[in-house]
Amino acid sequence: MRFEICANSVESCIAARDGGAQRVELCAGLSEGGTTPSYGEIALAREIIGIKLHVIIRPRGGDFHYSCLEVRTMLKDIEMARSLGVDGVVFGALHTTGRVDKSAMQELIAASNGLSKTFHRAFDVCLDPFEALEEIIDLGCDRILTSGQAQTAEAGIGILKKLQNQANGRITIMAGCGVNRHNINRIACETGIREFHFSAHNSFNSLMTHRNPSVSMSNILPVDEYQYSKTTAAKVKEIIDAATSSI
Numbered sequence: 001m002r003f004e005i006c007a008n009s010v011e012s013c014i015a016a017r018d019g020g021a022q023r024v025e026l027c028a029g030l031s032e033g034g035t036t037p038s039y040g041e042i043a044l045a046r047e048i049i050g051i052k053l054h055v056i057i058r059p060r061g062g063d064f065h066y067s068c069l070e071v072r073t074m075l076k077d078i079e080m081a082r083s084l085g086v087d088g089v090v091f092g093a094l095h096t097t098g099r100v101d102k103s104a105m106q107e108l109i110a111a112s113n114g115l116s117k118t119f120h121r122a123f124d125v126c127l128d129p130f131e132a133l134e135e136i137i138d139l140g141c142d143r144i145l146t147s148g149q150a151q152t153a154e155a156g157i158g159i160l161k162k163l164q165n166q167a168n169g170r171i172t173i174m175a176g177c178g179v180n181r182h183n184i185n186r187i188a189c190e191t192g193i194r195e196f197h198f199s200a201h202n203s204f205n206s207l208m209t210h211r212n213p214s215v216s217m218s219n220i221l222p223v224d225e226y227q228y229s230k231t232t233a234a235k236v237k238e239i240i241d242a243a244t245s246s247i
Contacts, residue, residue: 012231019236032061064122092122144173152178
């Protein structure tokens with residue numbers, strides 16, 4: 001079994017490594033589902049962690065239909081990530097119809113030659129996951145991150161099992177979203193999936209002693225700016241131990 005941690009910082013990457021994960025997916029903007037992290041985050045993570053480092057290539061939150069300019073931005077971000085020595089990149093693009101945007105994907109995949117390529121959870125909002133699976137295999141991706149088109153991987157067990165059977169070793173199906181120590185063993189046993197993606201994060205209070213609760217940096221969603229989340233090694237280990245306890 002392989003375990004990938006969705007890490008929102010270099011500190012979370014270190015915790016993922018120390019907890020026993022084989023790989024991290026480094027992201028910014030987890031509240032938006034993950035966006036491309038900064039040059040500095042990628043560079044320092046690569047310098048420190050010593051395990052596989054994948055980076056999400058996503059220029060913004062929201063949907064997964066990208067303009068020509070956004071695709072050009074993604075290509076530049078892949079170029080940056082490659083120059084920093086990452087092992088893989090994570091992306092996905094859809095047409096307005098919900099079908100895989102093969103043209104955009106071909107550009108992104110060509111730019112990622114030599115790197116591991118994961119089609120991310122854009123897959124979970126595509127029109128037909130079984131058709132998309134075949135298209136993504138033909139495009140040359142190495143894995144698909146999916147919750148089985150459900151809110152959590154546990155809720156998507158039925159679709160995940162069908163995808164795993166259809167893939168039949170031609171591509172890796174990696175289960176993610178809501179994976180924890182209570183359900184990872186069930187997901188593994190009922191689907192046959194052997195790669196898992198989770199954040200293993202806890203919330204922490206800010207160390208700020210001076211606070212101004214009348215001012216927020218977000219004018220879109222209510223945000224507690226004196227609380228933050230990060231991955232902990234203990235939680236990573238706890239989930240991995242739960243997954244491997246019956247092996």
